[in-house]
Every structure is written in C-alpha cells, then in structure tokens.
Amino acid sequence: MSESPAQAPDITDDAILDGRLRLLQPRRGHRFGHDAVLLAAAVPAQPGERIAEFGAGVGAAGLALASRVPDIDLILYEIDPRLCALAEENVVRNNFAGRAHVTAQDVASLSPTRDVNHVLMNPPFNSARLQPSPDPDRRSAHQANPGLLAEWTRAARNVLRDGGTLTLIWRAEGLAEVTAALSDGFGAITLLPVYPAPRRLANRVIVNAHKGAVSPLRILPPLLLNGSDLRPTPEAESILRQGSALIVAQA
Numbered sequence: 001m002s003e004s005p006a007q008a009p010d011i012t013d014d015a016i017l018d019g020r021l022r023l024l025q026p027r028r029g030h031r032f033g034h035d036a037v038l039l040a041a042a043v044p045a046q047p048g049e050r051i052a053e054f055g056a057g058v059g060a061a062g063l064a065l066a067s068r069v070p071d072i073d074l075i076l077y078e079i080d081p082r083l084c085a086l087a088e089e090n091v092v093r094n095n096f097a098g099r100a101h102v103t104a105q106d107v108a109s110l111s112p113t114r115d116v117n118h119v120l121m122n123p124p125f126n127s128a129r130l131q132p133s134p135d136p137d138r139r140s141a142h143q144a145n146p147g148l149l150a151e152w153t154r155a156a157r158n159v160l161r162d163g164g165t166l167t168l169i170w171r172a173e174g175l176a177e178v179t180a181a182l183s184d185g186f187g188a189i190t191l192l193p194v195y196p197a198p199r200r201l202a203n204r205v206i207v208n209a210h211k212g213a214v215s216p217l218r219i220l221p222p223l224l225l226n227g228s229d230l231r232p233t234p235e236a237e238s239i240l241r242q243g244s245a246l247i248v249a250q251a
Contacts, residue, residue: 016064023090036060039120039169042169042192042246044208044247044248044249051073051075051120053076053121054123055078055122057087058086059076059100079105084103088102108151111158115159116160117164118164120168121166121167123149123168124148125170125171149178149181153182160211169204170207171204172204178205185211186212187209188210190220192222192248195225197224197227210249224236
C-alpha cells in the first residue's frame with residue numbers, strides 16, 4: 001500500500017486561519033505564511049464568481065479565499081507536479097472538492113479565455129541580485145526570472161473579463177516593477193503598504209488593479225502587522241486568524 005502524502009516524512013500538516021484550514025506542504029523549500037492569507041483577504045470576490053490563482057503552490061491563498069467566500073469557482077494553477085498533488089489533497093481534505101480544481105500548467109502559456117472575474121498571485125519576487133537560497137525548491141519558489149512578473153500579468157489580462165481584478169503581493173522595494181507590469185491593460189490601481197512593526201520599513205505591498213480601467217492610482221493607509229510591543233495588531237489578528245477581508249480594490 002502506497003504512503004499517503006500526510007504520512008510522508010518530508011511533508012508537514014499545518015493549520016492556518018486559526019485552524020479552519022489544515023494544509024499539507026513540503027517540510028523544506030517554499031512554505032506558506034502570512035503573505036498567502038493577506039493575499040486572499042484582499043481579493044474582492046463574490047459568491048458565484050470564477051477565480052484563478054497563479055503559482056498556487058499547495059493552495060494556501062486560494063483555499064483561504066474559498067473559506068471566506070462561499071460558492072466560488074476556483075482554479076489553482078501550479079507548474080510543480082509535486083505541489084499540484086499536495087494542492088489536490090488539500091482541496092479534498094478541506095471539503096472544497098467540486099468548488100476548487102488544480103491544473104498543472106505554466107500560467108505564461110495560458111490561452112486567452114476572458115471568463116475569469118479575479119486573478120490572485122504571489123509570484124517569486126526576490127531579485128537575482130540577492131543571495132539565493134541553497135535549497136533548490138525554495139530558490140525556485142522565491143527567485144524571480146527576468147520578465148516573470150510581466151508574463152504573469154499578461155496572462156492575467158488574457159484570462160480576465162473586462163473590469164475583472166488582479167490582486168498580487170510583492171516586496172515593497174520592487175513596487176516600480178509592479179506598476180510597470182500593470183501599465184499595459186490595467187488601471188484603477190490601489191496600493192496597500194504592509195509594515196511589520198512601527199518605525200520599520202514596509203516589506204510588502206498588496207496591489208489590486210482592474211482590467212481596462214482608467215482611474216488613477218491611489219495609496220491606502222498602511223496595514224501594521226505588529227505593534228510597538230511586537231504583538232499582532234487587532235487588524236492583523238482579524239485578517240490572519242479570523243479570515244476577515246481587506247478592502248483594497250477601488251469601487
């Protein structure tokens with residue numbers, strides 16, 4: 001009898017959203033964290049809509065969104081076959097079968113469909129100038145190839161309906177790369193800076209943009225994850241533990 005993914009020694013079984021989701025993930029390499037939950041919280045999805053997650057990994061962000069918004073049609077795109085298998089297991093074990101589907105595909109090769117309401121993505125975003133991780137799985141998950149963000153943004157534009165939204169999370173110092181990638185075909189861009197603590201530099205930015213919109217860019221008040229005592233702020237607790245939504249998209 002073959003060993004189930006949950007029993008494999010190189011797989012861990014971890015909880016997010018205060019235990020509402022239990023997800024299998026590799027013990028080494030890329031592991032989900034706050035970024036996935038913050039990303040899911042910022043997607044302005046409604047019941048009945050079609051959602052696509054690019055680079056879904058084991059499904060953390062997409063399934064966190066599905067736990068908040070009922071009856072969405074969720075497609076999890078992931079190129080790594082091993083992560084796809086774990087994502088499929090996570091879909092079943094969290095009772096999302098029939099609502100969430102895993103597709104093993106490079107999103108850069110997606111054909112235009114224009115039938116998706118929202119795309120969410122947490123692309124690899126470390127610059128090649130930074131010291132790469134010695135772990136090959138972690139390196140591939142975090143190290144951005146030149147042009148990858150632009151490729152994924154074009155793919156999102158090709159599958160989104162007119163007026164559909166793209167939501168992504170990126171390193172704050174790379175914001176110029178994001179706005180450049182969104183300059184072709186997206187508008188009504190909203191930026192939410194994320195700060196780890198007071199008097200610290202922002203380390204993430206959550207970005208929402210509408211396909212085909214022309215409204216100007218706006219910057220929202222920041223999200224502070226921890227107070228001066230390094231304890232989570234009430235807003236961060238509400239999002240990361242209770243699964244509350246972040247209002248990021250322009251109306």
